[in-house]
Amino acid sequence: MKNEASEIEIRAIREMGKLIEQGQERGEIAKPEDGYKYGTCNSGEQVPQTLSQIGVSRKESSTSKNLASIDEAGDTISRRMILYYP
Numbered sequence: 001m002k003n004e005a006s007e008i009e010i011r012a013i014r015e016m017g018k019l020i021e022q023g024q025e026r027g028e029i030a031k032p033e034d035g036y037k038y039g040t041c042n043s044g045e046q047v048p049q050t051l052s053q054i055g056v057s058r059k060e061s062s063t064s065k066n067l068a069s070i071d072e073a074g075d076t077i078s079r080r081m082i083l084y085y086p
Contacts, residue, residue: 010067013060017068020051020061029054 023029030048051061 013064014067014070016056016060017064017066020056021065021068024048 020029024031027048030050034048051058056064
C-alpha cells in the first residue's frame with residue numbers, strides 16, 4: 001500500500017514538472033532567465049506568472065522538472081527502487 005502511494009506521488013510530481021515546462025514554453029510561467037519580479041510590467045502587456053505566484057517553490061520546480069525528464073525506462077527503474085527500498 002505504501003509503495004503504491006509513493007508511486008502515485010512520484011507520478012504526480014513528474015506530471016507537475018511537465019506542466020511547468022509546457023507553461024514556460026507557452027510563456028504563461030516565467031523562466032528564471034526572464035527576470036520578471038512579482039509578475040509586473042509597466043507597458044501593460046501580460047506578464048508570465050512567477051513560480052511563487054502559482055504556489056510552487058524553486059526546489060519543487062527543479063525536482064519535478066528533473067523527474068519529468070526521466071523516460072519510461074527510468075520510470076520502471078524508479079518503480080522497482082520503491083518496491084525494494086521503501
